[in-house]
Amino acid sequence: MKSAIIIGGGFAGCAWALQLGRKGFDVTLIERLGWLGGGCKTFFEGGHPYTYGPRPLSGFPAGVTDLLEEFTPLRYFRHQLRTYVARDDAFYTFPPHADDIKTMPDHDRITRELAAVPVPPPPPANLEESWLTTVGPTLYGKFVKDYSRKMWQVESNTAIDGPFHMLTRPRIKTGSRDYVDFELAYPKKNTGWDDFFAGAAAAPNVTVRLNTTAEAYDIEKPAVLVDGQWLHADFLVSSISADDLLGQCYGPLPYMGRDFMNLVLPIEQLLPEHVNFLHYANDEPYTRITEYKKLTGHVSPNTLLGLEFPSRKNRLYPYFTKQALELAQKYFDALPEHIIRVGRMGLYKYLGIHDIVAHALETVAQL
Structure with a gap:
């Protein structure tokens, strides 16, 4: 054997x-x-199931769902993400959505910048270029510039310079506000x-x-x-x-980590329908907030939020x-x-x- x-x-x-x-x-x-x-x-806070960071199933290659459902039935849900932009005091869909751009105070400048981007955009040398050459400096500044620098603890996003073909190119969404064009999945049982x-x-x-x-x-x-x-x-x-x-x-080998903090609030549901995560793209110390019951389906008159803070205390992100x-x-x-x-x-x-x-x-x- x-x-x-x-x-x-x-x-x-x-x-x-x-x-x-x-x-x-x-x-x-x-x-x-x-x-x-x-x-x-899965751990529990006041009866609320959670993991250290949200862990949904976000892809469905052949055989994967069948294998997982041998052990735990899955529930499927739509997934939307909002980014808080402090300069506008507004939450916007991420990736940037055409309908949101119309409501932004600087939408005229954004429209000019979008019209000026090259088609097709040139291969980016780094994360900053991938955004600047696709959506322009204003949307990059709202959604990514400070968020990514905070997440990776770098002085400039030009430091994120891995092979350009592996970088996810930004896009302007139209129609559905869902983050991806399919539902995500999570175990139905509270044991995750x-x-x-x-x-x-x-x-x-x-x-x-x-x-x-x-x-x-x-x-x-x-x-x-x-x-x-x-x-x-x-x-x-x-x-x-x-x-x-x-x-x-x-x-x-360098990694970024996370510190986590949970917060139970006296409200049945905090985030809007289908919105499961919030990104904070400013100078606040946290990067992401998750409302866990939106993933787990947990039923309670209260809700559990998980806050994530960039950290060097553990090794999570290459x-x-x-x-x-x-x-x-x-x-x-x-x-x-x-x-x-x-x-x-x-x-x-x-x-x-x-x-x-x-x-x-x-x-x-x-x-």
């Missing part, structure tokens, strides 16, 4: 444990925390995604070791030192950052800069083929739940 050690029991680690176990691998999943699911684990994690732990051939820290790695064998004992396997599936696997021998991506690739090149990188940290890439589960389904099928 082939064997695999999985480092990290977040969504990626659990998806891989489930698929490998079902395929007949002898799987050991090591998680340093006392629970599975990482940031997608926890039933999926429990199902992965109970899968055949899977052993889970919680509250367990990997003390060292031998990437050539491969093997992991746990409680003074080396565990060996045919494959090492790593959902941790590649620099940690190699002792940060080339220097640390940096989309040439320098960071080149450093990540240097680590990737140093890893042998029997080390499989998964998840946001393992791949050093911003991924949604659908991306992570699809990667497990597709890759394990080929092993």
